[in-house]
Amino acid sequence: MPAQSSADGWFTATVERYERPLVAYALRYVHDLEAARDVVQDVFVKLHTEIATDRDGIEARLAQWLFTVCRNRCIDHQRCHAVSRKATMDLATQHSTDAVAPDAPLVQAETTSQVLAALALLPPRQQEVIRLKFHQGLSYADIAAVTSLSVSNVGFLISTGLATLRQQFAPLAQQEGQP
Amino acid sequence: MSTISADLLTAYALGEASPADQALVEQHLATSPTARAEVEAIRAAAALLSSSLAGETSPGLDRQRRLALAALPGAATTRRRIAFPHRIVWPGALAACLVVGVMSLSRSAAPTNPQSAATAMLARKEEAPAPAVLRDRSASHAAPADVAPAPVAEPVMAMQVATEQATAPAAAAMPTQAASDEPVLAMADRQSEAKVAKSTRAEAEADVIVAERLDAKPAAPAPAAAPLANAVTSPAAAVSKADTRAKAPAGPAEAGGAALMLGAVTPTTGAVSDLRAHLAAGTWPPPATIQVDELLAAFVPQQPADETRGKDAALPSDADRQRFAGAVVEFAGILRGTRGPASLEHVLQVATATSAGRPERLDFISLVRQAQQILARPPAAAAAPAAASEHQ
Numbered sequence: 069m070p071a072q073s074s075a076d077g078w079f080t081a082t083v084e085r086y087e088r089p090l091v092a093y094a095l096r097y098v099h100d101l102e103a104a105r106d107v108v109q110d111v112f113v114k115l116h117t118e119i120a121t122d123r124d125g126i127e128a129r130l131a132q133w134l135f136t137v138c139r140n141r142c143i144d145h146q147r148c149h150a151v152s153r154k155a156t157m158d159l160a161t162q163h164s165t166d167a168v169a170p171d172a173p174l175v176q177a178e179t180t181s182q183v184l185a186a187l188a189l190l191p192p193r194q195q196e197v198i199r200l201k202f203h204q205g206l207s208y209a210d211i212a213a214v215t216s217l218s219v220s221n222v223g224f225l226i227s228t229g230l231a232t233l234r235q236q237f238a239p240l241a242q243q244e245g246q247p
Numbered sequence: 248m249s250t251i252s253a254d255l256l257t258a259y260a261l262g263e264a265s266p267a268d269q270a271l272v273e274q275h276l277a278t279s280p281t282a283r284a285e286v287e288a289i290r291a292a293a294a295l296l297s298s299s300l301a302g303e304t305s306p307g308l309d310r311q312r313r314l315a316l317a318a319l320p321g322a323a324t325t326r327r328r329i330a331f332p333h334r335i336v337w338p339g340a341l342a343a344c345l346v347v348g349v350m351s352l353s354r355s356a357a358p359t360n361p362q363s364a365a366t367a368m369l370a371r372k373e374e375a376p377a378p379a380v381l382r383d384r385s386a387s388h389a390a391p392a393d394v395a396p397a398p399v400a401e402p403v404m405a406m407q408v409a410t411e412q413a414t415a416p417a418a419a420a421m422p423t424q425a426a427s428d429e430p431v432l433a434m435a436d437r438q439s440e441a442k443v444a445k446s447t448r449a450e451a452e453a454d455v456i457v458a459e460r461l462d463a464k465p466a467a468p469a470p471a472a473a474p475l476a477n478a479v480t481s482p483a484a485a486v487s488k489a490d491t492r493a494k495a496p497a498g499p500a501e502a503g504g505a506a507l508m509l510g511a512v513t514p515t516t517g518a519v520s521d522l523r524a525h526l527a528a529g530t531w532p533p534p535a536t537i538q539v540d541e542l543l544a545a546f547v548p549q550q551p552a553d554e555t556r557g558k559d560a561a562l563p564s565d566a567d568r569q570r571f572a573g574a575v576v577e578f579a580g581i582l583r584g585t586r587g588p589a590s591l592e593h594v595l596q597v598a599t600a601t602s603a604g605r606p607e608r609l610d611f612i613s614l615v616r617q618a619q620q621i622l623a624r625p626p627a628a629a630a631a632p633a634a635a636s637e638h639q
Binding site for chain 1: 253254255256257258261263288289292293295296297298299300301302303305306307308309312313315316317319
């Protein structure tokens with residue numbers, strides 16, 4: 069119940085924990101920051117409603133639930149606004165190559181930028197599952213639930229994407245290995 | 248020897264293999280150094296990927312939406328005060344302050360009652376049910392032409408309330424302005440969340456209205472400088488700035504009492520890089536990530552050393568700030584008028600097409616072109632002028 073959720077600040081803590089990952093995730097779909105924020109706000113409003121009846125069930129799979137709802141909302145938004153997938157991914161590429169934490173050390177920031185740039189060259193599906201796995205920490209099963217793919221398909225996408233990235237990472241690994 | 252697929256090896260390396268598959272892979276690894284090396288390589292790549300993604304910045308919800316969520320029934324046990332951000336709400340606060348600046352010019356002719364204004368605004372806040380606070384998408388994406396002029400009273404009132412309540416403590420912190428009737432935003436973060444939410448909600452209207460005001464008054468007179476200074480300065484920084492001013496001897500910029508407070512916002516990294524991504528995408532920059540002073544340092548060309556400006560020669564002049572503020576407002580109006588994603592080039596086309604008879608738009612176009620040049624440089628080169636203009 070909401071009252072119960074308020075008792076320990078669970079809802080507020082959930083918003084604080086997931087707002088940025090969800091906005092970043094939504095932004096890759098909807099191509100517009102304000103729209104992404106609208107989507108994420110909707111997700112949290114739905115969460116607030118749903119926990120009234122099934123908080124334990126949602127809490128047990130919270131990240132999966134949030135990203136699933138967020139993705140569905142984004143798809144609805146895309147349908148409504150006819151945002152092309154290509155444009156979305158073009159934007160995602162720009163964001164991933166530009167948005168590096170400003171307080172990162174220079175060398176680390178450079179490596180991060182190169183890694184993100186390499187990631188941005190992967191097919192959209194591979195990018196999505198890799199981000200969910202290595203950024204959000206979701207399991208194969210969770211990612212499968214979020215993306216409506218099979219677990220084996222998720223495994224294939226991650227394996228293939230990682231193999232491609234490793235080819236790009238090789239020079240970086242050599243650089244880091246040098247004194 | 249069994250054959251292990253790359254997918255299975257990856258799943259094992261990432262801890263995703265089922266117990267049966269895990270046993271199978273381990274049996275294979277016991278006899279294959281190549282496979283063991285492959286597992287290590289996968290884990291190393293995964294670690295590099297995770298650390299890189301962890302270093303990626305992303306904007307979150309804005310204050311208004313956080314407040315709306317916090318207002319949901321039972322969302323939080325205590326209303327956590329959401330501090331006025333270290334970075335300013337841009338350009339809404341800028342626009343709203345400019346509105347106040349314009350209003351302050353005619354204040355003697357049309358005095359307001361701040362107490363009644365505050366009461367009315369708080370009453371409206373109390374009356375508003377929680378869902379009504381949720382953002383109106385149609386409004387958030389509305390073109391400037393869709394915004395009726397009528398709501399001008401909201402930002403003006405909101406800022407006037409902040410002004411009246413902030414005047415006393417601000418005057419104590421800034422004795423040079425004690426006798427001034429200028430609005431001071433420095434203590435605005437001490438206002439209630441209701442006021443903050445209200446002024447934030449008024450952003451869309453405010454910058455359109457200010458754009459119209461700027462059209463009418465392209466060259467703002469001197470008294471408008473103080474609200475402009477407040478607009479380009481975060482409240483928290485303005486407080487620290489007031490401390491600095493109290494300790495430092497009065498400089499030429501303070502001579503007029505209502506002079507701009509130059510260079511007091513501590514530049515932070517990230518703002519230009521944030522804007523780079525959003526300008527390139529033609530999207531609205533996240534307000535919380537914008538540092539106006541850093542943008543000024545990056546966008547406004549460095550002034551040649553001028554003995555008349557003394558040690559502040561490297562800092563943007565008041566005229567530069569006013570010009571920049573006008574450009575920002577123009578930029579806001581044009582971007583919002585494009586209804587959705589628009590390239591910077593498209594914004595320029597719109598500005599160019601509508602520049603006939605509006606010389607101030609030529610300034611805007613010039614500034615955006617400078618921005619384009621700056622954004623085209625490598626980040627280190629773009630950051631250099633910003634660092635050069637830091638307050639000494």
